[in-house]
Amino acid sequence: MEFNHVTVIYEENIAILTLDSPPANALSSAMITELRTMLKQFQDDSNVHAIILTGAGKFFAAGANIKEFVPAMGNYQKGMDMSKAGQDLCNELEFMTKPVIAAINGPALGGGLEVAMGCHFRIASEKATIGLPEVKLGLVPSFGGTQRLSRITSVATALELILTGKHIDGDKALELGIVQAKVSSDELMSTAKTIARSFIEGNSMQSITRAVESVVQGAQKSFSDGLQREKEIFGELFLTEDAKEGVQAFVEKRKPDFRHQ
Template structure:
């Protein structure tokens, strides 16, 4: 499909998705549609092993396109539909079996932060800020922000950030666990690529994707159900050529030759 709101490039098995809708990379309905279709395409590409999501210009993403809200005011179903489209995008990001890293280059506000929280790992520039200011518009975060933020920071801190609508810098976000790493702006993409490679380089993609599945899905299940799925995945991997190769390579004291099968 033709992309008008983002760009996709590939570097050594890493897919880089860049939100590119000046001036602030607002998450319009058209951008959300493009992102969902592109993510599905990358999920099906065997030569793409990890994904980095970032923004063009000074913003990661400044949130939803508020201008689209104006004609929808007073229509309950349109509000439901807008929220669901954003939730579906974030759910699909989280459900990706390949590692997804958010490289937060600038402000990630409202829906922008919600999209970042849907990613598996978050790196922030020291120039980045994050926040959920929807209450200032008479609304609430609706792309999953009330649920994901509370699971990351705890209920009290999530309520503080949501009810005040305040923006916090990347260092504060790291202290709260919203981002995992903060780096200088000119080191952001280099660091993101290094971390992406560290997640997949030298590993079988069979085990990488199953590990992502086990951790992400397990976090949403009971402990017992998570253990059960982990147990099943371990057994399923015993049937793969890569696991046989990896175990034999360990015994032979050599590097494995994974074929990702």
């Protein structure tokens, strides 16, 4: 498949995925398709241990491509289909079993913020602004924003941001817990890479992927069902070579030599 709206570079075991559709990296249906294809490739690639998602130029992503809405007006099914494609993308981001970090380099609005909220960890630069302005178009966030924002923050905060459609800066996003870090533009990518490495270096990908699964998917289950899956994962890891090596290395007071098996 030819990619026209995203670019990828690899630095060791980190894939850096860039939204690249000037001028504002609008999330067109074509970009969404390319992103979903790349995520599937990353999930299946044993050499990719973590993913950083960012935007080219001045924007992270300004939102959905509104021009695509025009011919769909008056068609309930087309509206549903557009929402489903965006929700599927954000769900696939969230349910990746490899850490996904959003490096928000500029405005992340509407669908752009929803994509960032699908990532496991979010860092904002001082040029970042975020918001869900869909009500100003007579619409609502539809890529999962009404649900994720209320879970990341609170129902009251989600309602305030969604009903006003206002934009907030990185400092306010950090205060509300929407992002986990705020840094200068010059430090954004180096910080994202440092965080990615802290998640994966010296660790077994057997345990990393299962930890991500347990936390993220467990959040969608009841507490008892989450505990059950945690118990099963712990048992599964007892069958891996990495767990045997990790335990033996601890006993022998040496660094483990993980083979990710």
